[in-house]
Amino acid sequence: MVSHARWKLARDEKVAQGIAEDPEVERRREEISLAFDLGQAVYDRRVALGLSQTELARRAGMTQPQVSKLELGGTVPTVPLLARLARAMEAVFRMELFGSSIRVTFTDLDGTAPEEAGTEPPSTERAPAPAPASAAEAEADASAERTAATG
Numbered sequence: 683m684v685s686h687a688r689w690k691l692a693r694d695e696k697v698a699q700g701i702a703e704d705p706e707v708e709r710r711r712e713e714i715s716l717a718f719d720l721g722q723a724v725y726d727r728r729v730a731l732g733l734s735q736t737e738l739a740r741r742a743g744m745t746q747p748q749v750s751k752l753e754l755g756g757t758v759p760t761v762p763l764l765a766r767l768a769r770a771m772e773a774v775f776r777m778e779l780f781g782s783s784i785r786v787t788f789t790d791l792d793g794t795a796p797e798e799a800g801t802e803p804p805s806t807e808r809a810p811a812p813a814p815a816s817a818a819e820a821e822a823d824a825s826a827e828r829t830a831a832t833g
Contacts, residue, residue: 712782718755719786720764725753727771727788741770 697703728738728749735749742749743766751757759767768775773788 713758714755716784716786717758719784720759721753721755723786723788724749724767724771727773728753731771733771738767738770742766 724738728735733741735753736746738744739746739749742763744763752759764775768788771788772791774791776785776787776789778785
C-alpha cells in the first residue's frame with residue numbers, strides 16, 4: 683500500500699513535469715481535504731471541552747459512530763449538521779475561504795479557545811429547543827434534522 687506521503691510526492695512530481703490532473707480528480711481531492719479539515723475541527727473542539735464522542739453525539743442528536751466517521755474525515759457534513767454541532771459544543775463555527783485554502787474552526791461563543799477562557803467545559807445539560815411557531819416550521823425542522831443526521 684502506498685503511504686499518503688508517497689502518493690503526494692508522486693502527484694507533485696507529475697505537476698512539476700507539467701502533467702495536468704483531471705479536473706474531476708482535483709475537485710474530489712479538495713472535497714476529501716475539506717472533510718478531513720472539518721473532522722479535525724470537530725475533534726479539536728470536542729477534546730478541548732473534554733467531551734466523549736458519545737456525549738457530543740447525544741448533544742447533537744447523532745450517534746457515536748456518526749461522530750466518529752465525521753471526525754475521521756469520512757463524510758462532509760451538511761450546513762444544518764454543522765450548526766447542530768456548533769450548538770452542541772457551545773461554539774461559533776467559522777469557515778474561511780482564501781485563495782485555494784480553507785480554514786475551519788469551532789471557537790467559544792466569546793471568540794476564545796476553552797484553554798484561553800480559563801473556564802470549565804460547559805455542562806452536559808441540554809437546553810430545550812425553542813418551540814416552532816407553526817406546524818409547518820415544526821415539519822421543516824424535523825425534515826432538516828433527519829437530513830443533517832445522515833451527514
